[in-house]
Amino acid sequence: MKNTATLALSLLTVMTLTLTGCNTVKGLTKKDKEVITTAEKSEDAYYQDAQNAFAKERYREAIIALNNVRTFYPTGANAEQALLDLIYAQYQANDFEAVLTSTSEFIRLYPNNPNLDYALYVQGITNMGGSPKASRLFYLDQSQRDVSYLRLAFNDFQTLMTHFPNSIYAPDVAQRMTAIYNDFAEHELVAARWYIKRDAHVAAVNRAKWVFQYYPQSQSVPEAIAILAYSNDKLGLTDTANQYKTLLQINYPQYLNQDGSIKLNLGATSITKKALSSLSLGKLGRAKDKDDISYQSTYDGQTTPQIIRQAVSLNLPTNNPSQ
Template identity: 45%
Template structure:
């Protein structure tokens, strides 16, 4: 049975149009450029990279350093180029690239005099990966989010200190580990609070015990001890609960009520209903019943205005801000660059803050 002529015509037209689209997709608009090999000598590439680094032209520096690594992997400047490439990728905020380049350098040059720099840069890069644009420009707590990169950074710094305890980077790595430990402890306590709310006592106890065992020097210890004691009390295990209550009596007596039970609200520094309704902006809980470490931290922290709270930290920032963001790595592979002090930072207007630094830039001193 033959098709009608108009159906044959439509079929031919559809096949023709389909063939046209297939033909267009098989011919890319951009032609692939074949690699013609090195266009300059190793020394010329290296000189160009050094000149670009001095001018802060990191894209140009990366291109020349990558050429050395590709065409001259065993050359005179190969190892120096690999170290410089780690720094350049950090300046480009290519933190996954920093980790990859650092891992490669450690694998290829385990006995290099500056291999400690690669360990340090890898840890800082993993630390930076845990902070995206939202966290950087607001007052959101990183401990309430995914902390996998912080765990990687912590292990990176552990490896650095274990292998190179006398390295110039080990002191800063230890400080970063202390900060990361507080973040990880707070992350565990956030989960413990959630488990308390849904009456998952065993899960809450496990979270609190993990903090006590693995983060003993963090400000979260009082709440962790109180959580474990409270969880055992709810389970009816009075013997275990009393052991932790006795520890609280010795170290944090204000967290134990007159009747001998745990004051979990005081340990958690719970805010009022007004504090919860405003998402923590107003009506903060009193500063009583806190441990000495928390009191010292509160004394050094700056008071924030209501404008700063409503704008989630974008407007009306305190002059001496306690930031925990890691500083950039060194311009030279063996020298660490200190973070700028608050006195060196010019004050920014609200227009500059709202435009993320694009408008009304402050004059540099």
């Protein structure tokens, strides 16, 4: 009996502790007015914290302060500017995945904001760097990697140029569009060179023809014609090969040897590698008032109207030879 009573007392104690524990957890997780977190500072105070952090280049601190502005004062006077500043802080903190989330949100929430071109510009250069978790070194040979993010960047830039042709970012964007266009063409030539080395001349012809037809304004056209002449000759299609040789003689004689044979350098580096590495990121400033944007492009090339007209005329095909 004594053992039975002791066991019953122990069970009662366990049940009591269990119920007490459940009530404690319930109290901790209860979401009512007593447990909802409230702002510790005013909207202006949080925003000033962000400005102080910017002054010291402490971008992680700025991100925290700006997120507080947006969390506790989503319709406040600083809400739109806080999101713009957040885009800048996240970019400077190398948090590129967050940048793309913020730019998309800004474009969706504030389509009439006068700084919409800034959001499109930052979104474009972020996509131009590739996957958010990939290397952000813009001087890498972009044509030999996944080009899906380059297509996204091109679309961002194209949207900006369509809706904001007079944007201060237009000359820089035009350079980037041209470089991406050249990269897509070079991407096909990388494959064509690979096929030639393996005597897969039909595949090489398809790739080079794609460049010739769909990237007619690219820097890769001369080499594409040379590959078409070379591979058609190897396939025994002499007449076709001679037609392309004639084009080379007239327009690009540097691709012909003195004996009339095709001059190919299959070990050449990307034509557009230099073009991409020379693209200026400028000084990506914060988008504030239109008269106080600290962006400064170091673009030095054709006159602005020329480079913009050329870029606007560029388009990427919707598919590729493998499809």
